[in-house]
Amino acid sequence: MKKILFLISILAFSLSVSAQIPQHDKQKEHQIRSMEAGHWDFSPDWYYYFLHKDYSGAGTYWKWAGFKSRVAVRFKESKSNVKGVAARRLLQLEAEKSKAKVVEAERKKIKELNEEELKRFADRNVDLMYSKYADIFNEMQKSIKDGLNYCYTASNGKLQKAVLDLADRNEVITSNIAYLRKTGQGYELENVKREQGYAKAKSDMEELKRSVFKLANLCRAYYDTK
Numbered sequence: 001m002k003k004i005l006f007l008i009s010i011l012a013f014s015l016s017v018s019a020q021i022p023q024h025d026k027q028k029e030h031q032i033r034s035m036e037a038g039h040w041d042f043s044p045d046w047y048y049y050f051l052h053k054d055y056s057g058a059g060t061y062w063k064w065a066g067f068k069s070r071v072a073v074r075f076k077e078s079k080s081n082v083k084g085v086a087a088r089r090l091l092q093l094e095a096e097k098s099k100a101k102v103v104e105a106e107r108k109k110i111k112e113l114n115e116e117e118l119k120r121f122a123d124r125n126v127d128l129m130y131s132k133y134a135d136i137f138n139e140m141q142k143s144i145k146d147g148l149n150y151c152y153t154a155s156n157g158k159l160q161k162a163v164l165d166l167a168d169r170n171e172v173i174t175s176n177i178a179y180l181r182k183t184g185q186g187y188e189l190e191n192v193k194r195e196q197g198y199a200k201a202k203s204d205m206e207e208l209k210r211s212v213f214k215l216a217n218l219c220r221a222y223y224d225t226k
Contacts (some may be wrong), residue, residue, distance in 0.1 A: 026131065045073035054080070129194045130181055133202060140205045144170055147212035155223040162215055169208050175200050 042048040042058070049058040057080030063072035144166075152163045180197040182187065 031095045037183055045075075047085060048075070049073045067088050118203055127181055127183055127190075129198055132195075133198045136202060137205065140209050141170075141174070144205070144209055144212050147216045149207075151212075151215050151219045159215065159219060160221065166208065166215065169211075170205075173201055173204050173208065 042052070045058065049060070052058070057076045057081060058073050059073055059076065060071050063070055148163050148167055149161045176197065179187075180194050180201070183189075192200075
C-alpha cells in the first residue's frame with residue numbers, strides 16, 4: 001500500500017511540474033508569425049503542402065544543396081487565399097493618421113473662424129466711427145435748422161411746404177445716422193459699414209444744406225422786409 005501511494009505521489013508531482021513548464025510549439029509559432037508580421041512560413045512543410053496548400057500558399061521547388069539537393073516546399077503569401085493582418089493594420093494606421101490630420105485641420109479652421117467672429121462681434125458692439133463725423137454733423141445740423149426756421153418765419157409761413165419737404169429729408173438723414181450708431185443684439189454692423197454709412201449721410205447732409213441755403217436766399221429776396 002505504501003508503494004502504491006508513493007508511486008501516485010511521484011506521478012502527481014511529475015504532472016504538476018510538466019504543467020508549469022512553458023511548452024514551445026514550433027508549428028503554432030510559424031503559423032502565428034506568418035499571420036502577423038513575421039516571415040511567411042509554416043511547419044511541417046509537407047503537411048501544409050498536401051493538406052493546406054491553398055491556405056498556406058505552399059509550392060515545391062528544387063533546393064540545391066550539393067549531394068543533398070532535393071525537392072523542397074516553400075510558402076508564398078501571394079499564392080495563399082488568406083493574407084496576413086499586418087498589411088491591413090498598416091493601412092488602418094495610415095487611415096487613422098490621415099483622419100487625425102483632417103480632424104486637426106478642421107479644428108484649426110473652426111478655431112480661426114471663432115476668433116474671427118469674436119473680433120467681428122467686438123467690432124459690431126463698439127462704434128469707432130461716429131466721433132470722426134460728430135462735429136461735422138452737429139455743425140451742418142445747426143445750419144440746416146437755423147435756415148429752415150428763418151425761411152418759415154421770414155415768409156410768414158408762405159414757404160411752409162418747401163420747409164417741410166426739406167425738414168422731411170433731414171429727418172431721413174438723421175434717422176439713418178441714429179440707426180448706424182446703435183450697437184448690441186439686433187444691430188450687428190461692422191465699423192467698416194458704419195463708416196460707409198456715415199460718409200453717405202455726410203454727402204446727403206451737405207446736399208440738403210445747399211438746398212436750405214438756396215431757399216434762404218430766395219426768402220431773403222422776396223419775403224424778408226427787414
